[in-house]
Amino acid sequence: MTDATPTTTIRVGGDAPYDVLVGRGLVRELPGLLPPQAKKVLIVHAPTLGRKANDVRETLIEAGYEAIIAEVPDAEDAKRVEVAAFCWQVLGQADFTRTDVVLGLGGGAITDLAGFVAATWLRGVALVQIPTSVLGMVDASVGGKTGINTAEGKNLVGAFHPPIAVLADLDHLDTLSKNEILAGFAEIVKAGFIAEPEILDIIEADVDRATDPATAEFRRVVELSIALKARVVGEDLTEQGLREILNYGHTLGHAVEHAERYQWRHGAAVSVGMVFAAELARLTGRLSDEAVDRHRRILESLTLPVSYPLGRWNTLLATMQRDKKARAGMLRFIVLDEIGKPVVLQGPDQSLLFAAYQEIGS
The missing domain is CATH 1.20.1090.10 (Dehydroquinate synthase-like - alpha domain)
Structure with missing residues (x-):
């Protein structure tokens, strides 16, 4: 799918302002959005997005970053403390520092989880969201709310942790039912x-x-x-x-x-x-x-x-x-x-x- 219209940039203000880019083919913009001191990126994604995660990884590697993939369960099954702990383990074993980046690639549940992991690792590292669902684009990935569920309710454990950028790439929606x-x-x-x-x-x-979406x-x-x-x-x-x-x-x-x-x-x-x-x-x-x-x-x-x-x-x-x-x-x-x-x-x-x-x- 191609889109003749240019990318739209929507600014989110506040103490930690960032941009939401809406358009197509936005993965190429990713390296330019990362902090200059970053060296490593953890890509958190659902099982169905393995190919897209690898495409993102290749883009980052070509730009000189060390990119690591963490596959997690899909939908609300991702939003459990056990899954967050798995991501923390990956970050620890790969020696992620405060200058490195967590990236959420997926629907709203995945971006919630990735945000929570970024908020809690070393008390907060940079976060980039690449939502791949309508819900993720218009709601979950924007605004800095992160969280996981407990047996007592939804999103009862979480943190406010705004991303440094959101890429709302409409290409990701073309294959959705x-x-x-x-x-x-x-x-x-x-x-x-x-x-x-x-x-x-x-x-x-x-x-x-x-x-x-067309x-x-x-x-x-x-x-x-x-x-x-x-x-x-x-x-x-x-x-x-x-x-x-x-x-x-x-x-x-x-x-x-x-x-x-x-x-x-x-x-x-x-x-x-x-x-x-x-x-x-x-x-x-x-x-x-x-x-x-x-x-x-x-x-x-x-x-x-x-x-x-x-x-x-x-x-x-x-x-x-x-x-x-x-x-x-x-x-x-x-x-x-x-x-x-x-x-x-x-x-x-x-x-x-x-x-x-x-x-x-x-």
Whole structure:
């Protein structure tokens, strides 16, 4: 696949600014983005990306770096302390120093893991992310949140550790199945509902073109999503305020992922979570019936789920109460006053939560 348009550079500000490059054929840019004192790079990748990892390795070797590959499990199976320990072992045996680099090549789970490994090795080494999924490009690789899962919940162990660069190379998406692409669109839809309604308009106008990596519409929604996240995390890296809006749909969504033992895709769980948050906003008089219906229409057009079994509520509630977004024992939800206007709903009554859940129950 070729792309006549030039590479787009999206700047993430803050105390440790970096660029997200969006385009095609971006691996050639990698050596020029590494710190001048770096000598070694660890490439962390999933099993299905062995060929791409070798291509990255060859590019680095040609540029004079020592490049080492660490293959880890795919998806959420990568986000375990045992896998992080394996990566630490590789780094130790290869004598990686504070001036060397960890590179994450894969979907959101791989970039989360690679980021956590980089944050914790020698109290922090340089990190480069090369996301290979829609979710990874628009969400996980940007913003410096890193983490692994525990038996008690998702991402409960982690660190804020921004990368020095992100290469969102659209070439990596050309071989993905349609289902893989659609699973990543929940985070794009989220960006549309909380701040970028143009995204919603593009999807509603032609869902097939919006979800085709070869089209200008696809690139537009990806770039809008990345730019939104860049603006938010540039102002609030450690989630003390503004960054919370990026959790739209995630409080219940993470509980669904935990209930499903991470066998559900992240996007599917967040899709259910967004409809729940919309119903919660409607019940508190914030959101119109039409706005809630729009959530369902758009998500269903992407074949994403909008309901969850009624009998699972108690399990989900217990998990949400352990969620890292809860504060002083009170649950916090991002809801909408209207489309494009997210607010925090803190400590809602459990009867209200259950009423909202009944609206999405199946």
